[in-house]
Amino acid sequence: MPPIETINAPGLPIPAGHYSHATRAGNLVCVSGQLPIRPDGTHTGDLPFEAQAEQTLANLRTVLEAAGARLTDxxxxxxxxxxxxxxxxxxxxxxxxxxxxxxxxxxVPVGALHYGYLLEIAARAWVEHA
Known part of the structure; x- marks a missing residue:
């Protein structure tokens, strides 16, 4: 098994719980659930769904890039x-x-998330260009 690297993306708030934004083992990148939190740490629970979805996907992209990956991976x-x-x-x-x-x-439909968030996204990526 390759060593496991812990990744916290520059430009995003450090996770508040006992986890990292992502881990990487060889070519495999596992991204923790990303919420629509702004890069400055403020919440978006008061924004419409579309804005929350865009922020969450932007956060996912930021974490993937910090791990050397892209959405297409x-x-x-x-x-x-x-x-x-x-x-x-x-x-x-x-x-x-x-x-x-x-x-x-x-x-996966869920009942509620913290701070009025309407979605959370987790992902796995395979990076051939490791």
């Missing part, structure tokens, strides 16, 4: 979504960010 994505009514809008925003790349994905 994702092989699996898990989305925790408050309110199944947001699924269609999320899918449209997600497709715009991922383009032709279609990693395996699960969208």
């Amino acid at each position: 994702c092989i699996e994505v898990t989305v925790y979504l408050v309110g199944v009514e947001h699924w269609k809008t999320f899918n449209e925003i997600y497709a715009r960010h991922f383009g032709d790349r279609k990693p395996a994905r699960a969208v």
